[in-house]
Every structure is written in structure tokens, then in C-alpha cells.
Amino acid sequence: TQLLEQSPQFLSIQEGENLTVYCNSSSVFSSLQWYRQEPGEGPVLLVTVVTGGEVKKLKRLTFQFGDARKDSSLHITAAQTGDTGLYLCAGALFGSNTGKLIFGQGTTLQVKP
Amino acid sequence: NAGVTQTPKFQVLKTGQSMTLQCAQDMNHNSMYWYRQDPGMGLRLIYYSASEGTTDKGEVPNGYNVSRLNKREFSLRLESAAPSQTSVYFCASSVFGSRTGEAFFGQGTRLTVV
Numbered sequence: 001t002q003l004l005e006q007s008p009q010f011l012s013i014q015e016g017e018n019l020t021v022y023c024n025s026s027s028v029f030s031s032l033q034w035y036r037q038e039p040g041e042g043p044v045l046l047v048t049v050v051t052g053g054e055v056k057k058l059k060r061l062t063f064q065f066g067d068a069r070k071d072s073s074l075h076i077t078a079a080q081t082g083d084t085g086l087y088l089c090a091g092a093l094f095g096s097n098t099g100k101l102i103f104g105q106g107t108t109l110q111v112k113p
Numbered sequence: 114n115a116g117v118t119q120t121p122k123f124q125v126l127k128t129g130q131s132m133t134l135q136c137a138q139d140m141n142h143n144s145m146y147w148y149r150q151d152p153g154m155g156l157r158l159i160y161y162s163a164s165e166g167t168t169d170k171g172e173v174p175n176g177y178n179v180s181r182l183n184k185r186e187f188s189l190r191l192e193s194a195a196p197s198q199t200s201v202y203f204c205a206s207s208v209f210g211s212r213t214g215e216a217f218f219g220q221g222t223r224l225t226v227v
Contacts, residue, residue: 090156
């Protein structure tokens with residue numbers, strides 16, 4: 001059973017379209033992060049959200065942490081071909097101070113020109 | 114600034130062979146981690162070291178051992194490789210006790226066991 005359920009797992013869209021990726025759990029997280037991974041590289045941190053209800057924007061990317069700190073979403077506006085990649089959500093479990101992260105399965109995004 | 118460095122980047126092993134994956138970080142982080150990445154599974158934690166001198170099992174520790182050599186280095190050993198261990202392995206580091214748990218990753222080691 002996956003502690004963090006990420007959906008969808010695959011997404012293929014045209015350039016200019018909008019999309020949302022979801023990350024859901026029954027567990028409470030002290031923080032939730034979104035990473036992006038390019039082929040042949042390790043994941044790179046995009047953003048961290050720590051407060052329930054928090055919304056962060058990074059250019060065309062909007063990240064939201066659920067009020068109960070059990071879920072998060074990533075919304076991309078007017079997707080570009082450069083957004084293509086693997087997007088991973090990861091959470092630090094509430095009450096843990098080891099820094100261990102629980103990862104979702106990942107969403108492979110393909111943006112076609 | 115190198116960040117997290119993993120060696121080797123690619124490796125092919127025969128079933129039953131052993132090998133050690135090396136990882137070093139230069140960010141003065143206390144905590145280090147080994148993950149494996151398989152298609153559709155995200156990243157799964159194999160072992161972690163919250164601080165120098167301590168190691169703990171993660172989600173999928175069977176078939177692996179680790180050594181925290183010093184604050185900078187954390188190695189992962191496969192004693193008798195099996196085809197099920199074919200995967201991409203990532204080392205990561207973070208600040209111990211950080212509520213946010215932000216992790217910095219190496220470039221990965223692509224291991225094939227035949």
C-alpha cells in the first residue's frame with residue numbers, strides 16, 4: 001500500500017494546456033515537497049509547503065497544501081515543452097525528526113509542441 | 114559546489130556478485146539516505162543514517178547493508194546481487210531534525226543484475 005498516492009501517473013498534453021497533479025494520503029505530514037526529475041538525473045526540489053492551506057507559486061506552477069496536511073496539488077498553467085519530466089511529491093511524516101521522506105509514485109508529464 | 118556525488122554511475126553485475134555503491138556529500142548534512150527507484154514505484158527508502166554513527170532500516174532493506182563511514186560518506190553494499198535488485202539507486206542528504214526534510218540527491222547509479 002502506497003502511503004502517498006499520486007495521480008495521474010502519466011499525463012500527455014499539448015503545449016498551452018493546464019494540468020493538475022494530485023498527491024493524497026491518510027497520514028498527516030509536517031511538510032510536503034514537490035520534486036522534478038529529468039532523465040538520467042536525480043530529483044531536484046521545486047518547493048516545500050509546511051502550513052495547512054498554504055499556497056505557493058513558482059512562475060506558472062502553483063502548489064497547495066491541504067488544510068489537514070494530508071494532501072497536496074501541483075497546478076501548471078499554460079504548460080510548455082520544457083515542463084516535460086517526472087514530478088514527485090514527498091512528505092515528511094508528522095512527529096518524525098529523522099528527515100525521512102515518503103515518496104509518491106510519480107507523475108510522468110509529456111508536453112507536446 | 115559538488116553537492117551529493119555517487120559512484121559508479123552505471124554497473125552490470127552477475128547474479129551472486131557483490132558490490133559497493135559510494136556516496137559523498139559536501140554540504141555538512143547530518144542525515145543521509147539510500148533510495149531505489151523502479152518504474153511506477155516512486156522512490157523507496159532502503160536505509161538511512163540520521164547522524165554519523167547511526168544507521169536504520171527503511172522500507173526495503175533486505176539484501177542490502179550500509180556503512181556510515183564518516184559525516185560525509187554513506188555506502189550501500191549488495192552482498193549477493195539478485196535480478197530483483199536491478200534498479201536506479203539514489204543517495205540523498207538532508208539536515209537532521211529539519212521539519213521540512215528537504216533532500217538533495219545525487220545523479221544516481223544504474224544497476225543491472227543479470
